[in-house]
Amino acid sequence: MVDVYLFSGFLGSGKTSLLKKMITELKDKGLKPAVFMNELGSMNFDSEEVGDGVPLKEILDGCICCSGSEKSEAQIQTLLAEEEFDVLLIETTGAAHPIEALDAIFSPLFAERLNFRGIVTVADSKRFMERQQLPPQVRSLFLEQIRHADLLLANKSDLLSDSEQSQVIFEIQQLNPSARIVQTVHAKVPFQLLESMNHQSRGTVAQAPISKLKLQTKIVAFDRPVEREVFEEWLRDLPDTVYRIKGYVTLAGHSYPHSFQYAYGMVQWLPEYMKLRNQIVLIGENLEELVFP
Structure with a gap:
């Protein structure tokens, strides 16, 4: 790294x-x-x-x-x-x-x-x-x-x-x-x-304390397509301490992933037409407490 x-x-x-x-x-x-x-x-x-x-x-x-x-x-x-x-x-x-x-x-x-x-x-x-x-x-x-x-x-x-x-x-x-x-x-x-600044903890999911607000980044990878309804229901239940999410998610029934953006409760999906790594990056606080779909 x-x-x-x-x-x-x-x-x-x-x-x-x-x-x-x-x-x-x-x-x-x-x-x-x-x-x-x-x-x-x-x-x-x-x-x-x-x-x-x-x-x-x-x-x-x-x-x-x-x-x-x-x-x-x-x-x-x-x-x-x-x-x-x-x-x-x-x-x-x-x-x-x-x-x-x-x-x-x-x-x-x-x-x-x-x-x-x-x-x-x-x-x-x-x-x-x-x-x-x-x-x-x-x-x-x-x-x-x-x-x-x-x-x-x-x-x-x-x-x-x-x-x-x-x-x-x-x-x-x-x-x-x-x-x-x-x-x-x-x-x-x-x-x-x-x-001497804060080190990133090492593991399969990366976290990086970046400010006095204790913001973190977390990477979540998906090994199979995701049901859109299930994913968006998970988004609706997110706490206010998740400020930003972006990445690529392959939805069930689609051959290629969608570009995904989330900020302040607003969601945007855009179709892609090439194979991309299925993973998202979250930015917020207390991310280790989240349970993913």
Whole structure:
């Protein structure tokens, strides 16, 4: 399995600086990194920072977590098929919600190959101090990126006084009391710190704690066709703590699987016309308590 780290943070927070340092450290350790980058514009100048010899895929002119979701899935699938590597570093656009980005990359086509280690959010300390000056929607996203971090880098701390630094740490802890918070300059942290984040439990069904909300991912495979009525009855009985399901399910009486999407109680089926692995990925809380049809 490939260890996966997702880098989140608002525009200009220092994610690319973190990415460059992690690439260097991984190479020094004899590990081969690969990178998946996202940029809202049609040009991604940050990709030039990755360097030679590092497998790279990117999605431009769209967000990993909305219009670019299908492209993201295709790019990561291609990366896994064409390259051999040990660690996948994902840098999201500054406009991405980390949980939605996670949903976009956890495709049932290859989820069993990914050992998700956690979300690293890089927060601009000075911007955090001045967050009330941001437009409400931008401020909301900025705070959401902080709330869902496993590891939080309070970056650019050198721009603040000692008392301001203490205030930033205190207020960030109120937003996300379970994340480890580290003050940084130029996002400099050792890779060992990332390795210390939550490990994915290993077994036939994968689980990956990813945030203070104790979100998990679980992969469920089906070895035979499923009765649609039985499956949808199971969906209706799901608790509110199951936020998202997607995957491919072969329904009884059909030769090919259906693409399946579930979010906030809404279900969507789309027919496919090729053989695909019958499995779904769930994202939510307390997934180990679920009984599947």
